[in-house]
Amino acid sequence: MNIDDLPPLRDVIARHGLAAKKTLGQNFLLDLNITARIARAAEIAPGDLVYEVGPGPGGLTRALLAAGARVVAVERDERCLEALAEVAAAYEPGRLTVIPGDALEIDEMAVLGGQPAKVVANLPYNVGTALLIRWLSADPWPPWWRSLTLMFQREVAERLTALPREDAYSRLSILAQWRCRVRHHFDLNPKAFVPPPKVTSTVVGLTPLPAPEHECRLPALERVTAQAFGQRRKMLRQSLKGLGIPPEALLDAAGIAPTARAEELGVADFARLARLLP
Structure with missing residues (x-):
């Protein structure tokens, strides 16, 4: 399946009436060049298991599938499920599994069948930080996830990479850098989204350390x-x-x-x- 064989995302959004909901923190990413770039940043290889949160109409999902991944996606917005089912139907069975529900209430290990996965997501702004803290606080460690490639509003991304004496340096900086290698990948202009958010977005990558370099509880x-x-x-x-x-x-x-x-x-x-x- 070629990603270009699927209907344009704008058509899918119009056909299913998928106007982004502010209450769900939705901003849909439609640029296929950018979604492909995110998949490359995550170093997706054929056969990789990927966990995606908030796929919406499936823009990033398409890029992950095109890169050869098996994707388990959790989507809270029931309006998006039919559009995602169409993407799943375009690929062989098992390549895309869509789970309706709230990612904050999902048992990731259960839905992934106990297999380690790469997490790749354009996280809804209203739950992004909460999910990240949950994943960084995983017990036992190393965690169930192999890597995190996530999109946040830039101020959150800056907190992840900030160093001492920088304005963005915070508790989140300490937690992320204690347990992971953190990397800034690239920024995205608000115009890349529908609707455009009022803030710049940033894609960051986190790779878990086998154990923290500085031991403590x-x-x-x-x-x-x-x-x-x-x-x-x-x-x-x-x-x-x-x-x-x-x-x-x-x-x-x-x-x-x-x-x-x-x-x-x-x-x-x-x-x-x-x-x-x-």
Whole structure:
């Protein structure tokens, strides 16, 4: 099957009445050159199992199938199911499986049959960060996913790649970089979407590390970063008081100046603090 043998996406959207819904965070990506570029960024090879969230009318889905992937797609919008069924019918059975439902409530391992998968998605803006945190917090680790190639609004993508002292540096930066190699792939102009969003979008890639380079327990890392970034402009001797232990003793044991601020610490620093928590 050639991707050009399928009806144009604009025709599919018109025929099925698929006007994007703001309540579902939908912005449809119709440019086949861009969807193919996303598939290349994900390094899709024939036979790869791909998990896609929010395929909508199937623009990115088509590119993944054309690259040879087997795709399991979760779609919450029932209006899109008939259009996706038409894409599935154009390929041999088993190449595309569409699961109606909310991705936040899906047991990914169950729907994937326990097989590791690459996650590739133009994530709906209203659930993107929540899904990412869920995937980064997977237990056990390494996770069920082999890689994440995801589209976010640019401000979220910047938080994933930000380094200490940069404005976008945050708790999400620490979590992502503690467990993954994070890569900025490319930005997309709002005009690439229907309807055009008010923000620039960015495609990022995350590859899980076999184990974090800086050992610590995830719950402890979450505790210390929540306290530190909850008052990011304050010195750590003040912002870490909510941990319930004397902050200055904790910072001294970790070799960190009590006058430092959260935005100045790297992943290794936060991991040292986390290892000292009871």
